[in-house]
Structures are given as C-alpha cells and as structure tokens.
Amino acid sequence: MHRLAAVIVPPVLGFDVSIPLMVFNSVPHYDVRVCTARPGPVPTVGGPDVVVAHGLEALEDAETVIAVGSGGEQAPPEVLDALRKAAAGGARIASLCTGAFVLAQAGLLDGRRATTHWGLAGDLAARFPLIDVRPDVLFVEDDGIFTSAGAAAAIDLCLHLIRLDYGAAVANTAARLAVVSPVRPGGQAQFIETPLPPERGTSLAPTRAWALEHLDRPLTLADLARHARISVRTLTRRFHAETGLSPLQWLLHRRVDRARELLETTGLPMDQVAGRSGLGSADSLRKHLISRVGLTPTAYRASFTRVNG
Structure with missing residues (x-):
C-alpha cells in the first residue's frame, strides 16, 4: 500500500478535499490519510465543515504528500515545516489548485516550474518571483514536485500520479470508477x-x-x-x-x-x-x-x- 497524506489548509473547498479521497481510494493500492494542523472540524468555503481526524504526524511516513487548499492565504508555520521535512525525507510532493501557494510559502517551488488555477496564476508569479509559473497547463512536474490547476485538473494530476505508480491500466480503472475522462496530458490548456x-x-x-x-x-x-x-x-x-x-x-x-x-x-x-x-x-x-x-x-x-x- 502506497502511503499518501493529503494536508488540508483552510480556507478550502469541500470539492478539493474530496478529490484525493475519491480518486486514490477508487483503486486498492493506497492508504489515504487526510490531515491538518489542528485535527477536528475544518470549515469549507460555502459548505459544511469536514472532520479531519489526523494531525501533521501523518506526513512522517507518507510516500506522497499533497497540499490542498489555502486559497492563496498564509499557511500555518507548522504545516510549512512539516512539508519541508517530508520533502527532505524523500516524499513525493504535490499540490491541488491553490495548494501551490502552500508549497511556494515552504520554499519548495523556488527555481521550479509550477501552476495553479489560472485566475490566481498572476498572483502566484507576483508573490513568488523565483517560481516559473505556467498559467496555461493542467499540471506540471518539476523534479519530483507536482502542481495542478483547479477543479478537474486536480483530478487529472491524481490520475497521473496513479499512472506513474501503477501504470496506465490502473489509472484508467480509477478514471472509470470515478466516472471521469482518461488521463489528460499535463500540457493541455487549462481553459479554452x-x-x-x-x-x-x-x-x-x-x-x-x-x-x-x-x-x-x-x-x-x-x-x-x-x-x-x-x-x-x-x-x-x-x-x-x-x-x-x-x-x-x-x-x-x-x-x-x-x-x-x-x-x-x-x-x-x-x-x-x-x-x-x-x-x-x-x-x-x-x-x-x-x-x-x-x-x-x-x-x-x-x-x-x-x-x-
């Protein structure tokens, strides 16, 4: 079982929280743990609270760590420290949508290509000039760190990670069970x-x-x-x-x-x-x-x- 930790950083959309659970749990290869800096009820933007049981200790043995949420706001320092430690320990690091801002605040995207939702790509580039922001792609991988655009593009990145881990057949099974299209290439345009x-x-x-x-x-x-x-x-x-x-x-x-x-x-x-x-x-x-x-x-x-x- 591949150990995966999704770090929730409020403010966050309920849909974004559900993406790693929906995609990675659709195939029997992942142990998915959702965690946050302060376990318990976490408010979502425009929706009900979600109850997160795990704290940041879930990152300690995770093979993949995915940052979810923040809306571009400042993440708690303990989250940034935990992400840096996970990256230094060899974990694969990724972000969904505005989770890219969390990785940027941790310094993990300096000198790398990255993306986020097209509506916030300009803000990411202005606030973090050391990042080569790509506003017009679905997801980007740069030396083991992955970032995605919003909504459906986050699903694309999760499917891509499954394909890297277990191949196209397993990724296609996950796509079918989630009732979404097969993996789209990361270089495809975010919007048309x-x-x-x-x-x-x-x-x-x-x-x-x-x-x-x-x-x-x-x-x-x-x-x-x-x-x-x-x-x-x-x-x-x-x-x-x-x-x-x-x-x-x-x-x-x-x-x-x-x-x-x-x-x-x-x-x-x-x-x-x-x-x-x-x-x-x-x-x-x-x-x-x-x-x-x-x-x-x-x-x-x-x-x-x-x-x-």
Whole structure:
C-alpha cells in the first residue's frame, strides 16, 4: 500500500478535499490519510465543515504528500515545516489548485516550474518571483514536485500520479470508477475560448468514443469528419474547443495510452502492440513511448509488470 497524506489548509473547498479521497481510494493500492494542523472540524468555503481526524504526524511516513487548499492565504508555520521535512525525507510532493501557494510559502517551488488555477496564476508569479509559473497547463512536474490547476485538473494530476505508480491500466480503472475522462496530458490548456460548442447537439464525444474503438485503424481527419458529419475545418475547430488539442494530437495521445495498457496487461509482441494501438510499427511505438515517458517499450513493460505483479 502506497502511503499518501493529503494536508488540508483552510480556507478550502469541500470539492478539493474530496478529490484525493475519491480518486486514490477508487483503486486498492493506497492508504489515504487526510490531515491538518489542528485535527477536528475544518470549515469549507460555502459548505459544511469536514472532520479531519489526523494531525501533521501523518506526513512522517507518507510516500506522497499533497497540499490542498489555502486559497492563496498564509499557511500555518507548522504545516510549512512539516512539508519541508517530508520533502527532505524523500516524499513525493504535490499540490491541488491553490495548494501551490502552500508549497511556494515552504520554499519548495523556488527555481521550479509550477501552476495553479489560472485566475490566481498572476498572483502566484507576483508573490513568488523565483517560481516559473505556467498559467496555461493542467499540471506540471518539476523534479519530483507536482502542481495542478483547479477543479478537474486536480483530478487529472491524481490520475497521473496513479499512472506513474501503477501504470496506465490502473489509472484508467480509477478514471472509470470515478466516472471521469482518461488521463489528460499535463500540457493541455487549462481553459479554452469556447468550452462548449454554441450549437446544441454538436458535441464530438460520440466521434471520440468511436475513434477509441477503432484506434487500430489508420484514422484520418476525413474519417473523423465523416463520422461527425461535418467538414474537416469544423471538426478541427470544434475538437480544439472541446479538448484543447487538435484531432491528430488527441489521437496520438490515446494511441500511446492504449499501447501502455497493452504493454502492462498482455505479453503481445511489440509489433502487435503497435498494430493494435494504431502506432503502425515497433519502431514507431518505441519512438513515441520514449518521447512520452522516457522508456523503451521493453523497459516500460518490465517496470510495470513488476509493479502490477
């Protein structure tokens, strides 16, 4: 069991408190403890109090520590000290949304890339000039420290951490149980000019679902547009509006995800993994996997076969 501590720093949204519990507890691999500087009832913004049973001692043996909340306000000094101690002891450190301000106050983001909710990214950059703030991404990893944007992006980061720990298959299981989309890449934009198409009934979700069922085929823009019954130009515009990615970028991400899952859960030869995921050849599989995760297919399979075994 991977020991994980979520440190709650008021003011905090009740939804943010629920994210690590919902995502990490959806698979039987994590011992999740929610803690705070002063155990007991913790007020949430616009919602009921949540009762937190654990104090900061929960960080002492945690392998992953996630800072949640603060709203950009000053965190208690004992929280900052506990975070510094956990980082110095080798724990993986992360934050959800405005939890980035807590890590910044602890000095853990100095000289690093980081993100937070786009509405507060300017404040983070102004108050902590040593941080390279990225306001337009879902989550960022810099040398073992992870920060995420708000709301759904925090779920994306939690799923990404599960994938790092136990592979794509377990992360996809967590996503399905939480009824959310598979892991989105961290570099995807936080927000887009048109979050939903203005016309009713024009979502491309059915076309994306169809594409996922046919990743082994050489899908083209014309194929996707034909399924959606729109022009290629309209497809490209709406696809970017809904996902933040071009259709071909989205397809490549999904193909690599499928290849990772096949490598983890089957003993198929590399050329068959490449074929079933739509990457074409073993050489193409190798190229894209190294680019995405820094491992060859053989090394990736060996690593996650050991983890999942």
